[in-house]
Amino acid sequence: MGQGRGPESRSMAEKNRKTRLVIVESPAKAKTIGKYLGPGYRVRASVGHIRDLPERELGVDVEAGFVPKYVTIRGKGKIIQELRREAEAADEVILATDPDREGEAIAWHVAEQLGYDPDRGNGGDRFRRVLFHEITGDAVRRALEHPAKLDLRKVEAQQARRILDRLVGYQVSPLLWKPIRPGLSAGRVQTVALRLITEREDEIRAFVPEEYWSITAALEKDEQRFEAKLHHIDGKAFRLENEAAAQAVLADLAGATFAVTEIKRRERAKNPPAPFTTSTLQQEAAKRLGFSSQKTMRVAQQLYEGVELGAEGAVGLITYMRTDSTRVAQSAAEAARAWAASSFGSKYVP
Numbered sequence: 001m002g003q004g005r006g007p008e009s010r011s012m013a014e015k016n017r018k019t020r021l022v023i024v025e026s027p028a029k030a031k032t033i034g035k036y037l038g039p040g041y042r043v044r045a046s047v048g049h050i051r052d053l054p055e056r057e058l059g060v061d062v063e064a065g066f067v068p069k070y071v072t073i074r075g076k077g078k079i080i081q082e083l084r085r086e087a088e089a090a091d092e093v094i095l096a097t098d099p100d101r102e103g104e105a106i107a108w109h110v111a112e113q114l115g116y117d118p119d120r121g122n123g124g125d126r127f128r129r130v131l132f133h134e135i136t137g138d139a140v141r142r143a144l145e146h147p148a149k150l151d152l153r154k155v156e157a158q159q160a161r162r163i164l165d166r167l168v169g170y171q172v173s174p175l176l177w178k179p180i181r182p183g184l185s186a187g188r189v190q191t192v193a194l195r196l197i198t199e200r201e202d203e204i205r206a207f208v209p210e211e212y213w214s215i216t217a218a219l220e221k222d223e224q225r226f227e228a229k230l231h232h233i234d235g236k237a238f239r240l241e242n243e244a245a246a247q248a249v250l251a252d253l254a255g256a257t258f259a260v261t262e263i264k265r266r267e268r269a270k271n272p273p274a275p276f277t278t279s280t281l282q283q284e285a286a287k288r289l290g291f292s293s294q295k296t297m298r299v300a301q302q303l304y305e306g307v308e309l310g311a312e313g314a315v316g317l318i319t320y321m322r323t324d325s326t327r328v329a330q331s332a333a334e335a336a337r338a339w340a341a342s343s344f345g346s347k348y349v350p
Contacts, residue, residue: 020090026048032135042086093111108152134316303316
């Protein structure tokens with residue numbers, strides 16, 4: 001007869017089992033990811049940034065090499081306390097914030113609040129960085145199998161951007177309040193955009209319009225009407241710079257007979273458009289749906305984090321959208337190919 005496991009062996013197994021705390025940015029994302037992970041994982045959300053530069057002062061020591069001064073964001077103290085309690089009970093802390101420089105900075109701030117200090121070796125081995133480029137079961141499990149360390153270069157890039165925002169905002173904005181409107185903000189992006197608009201406006205005002213005329217004939221062949229544009233005179237290109245020149249050509253054409261000597265039909269292959277990048281996504285949403293950039297990115301974030309699909313629960317439907325990459329999930333590409341083959345035939349599948 002086999003021997004059952006006693007209390008001691010079960011206790012030992014429970015001690016050997018690792019508990020992992022996964023920290024993401026949003027509660028919706030936490031809910032979706034939690035569905036894919038087993039009981040050894042606890043998924044919690046930082047609800048965005050937890051620390052930032054102070055609101056009512058510059059918060060940057062310009063004289064000491066632009067060192068930022070970070071403070072806890074109002075209302076985030078309770079979240080930090082909860083994450084600390086969870087981290088103390090976990091064997092590993094997995095930082096799974098968004099795969100961009102903002103996400104990297106959030107992960108770094110969270111890790112520091114939970115005891116991460118790579119210079120002193122405090123808890124550095126417990127912390128892992130994981131990137132979820134899509135929130136599907138396979139992608140989540142695959143990402144957890146390949147953890148990495150925090151990318152401090154991304155963190156520094158975000159810090160540089162944030163410091164530049166603060167320096168420009170605090171020092172340039174007041175210059176706009178008196179001549180334009182009190183409270184108006186001048187930022188890193190707005191300042192450059194305003195320069196581009198100004199340069200373009202100067203070009204428009206410096207433009208000298210030039211008059212030109214064109215001549216078009218309305219023709220018909222086999223009961224099919226079309227237009228033909230005059231583009232050569234005596235075998236040479238021409239330019240009609242005024243009405244008199246156009247009328248002279250019309251006078252020469254008076255009474256002329258137009259004969260359609262040849263009709264050519266061609267087939268053209270048109271490739272499908274590339275997958276969306278951040279820019280093309282915003283452009284199409286504005287053109288087709290009338291969405292603002294903010295609404296487009298808000299909806300895309302929801303699709304990335306997960307949408308409730310009946311019995312399936314929360315499912316991530318798109319890959320990460322704040323990117324210039326046209327990469328799509330391999331599983332999505334295979335599903336699209338299978339659908340095209342079954343719906344239209346294999347000859348339509350490249």
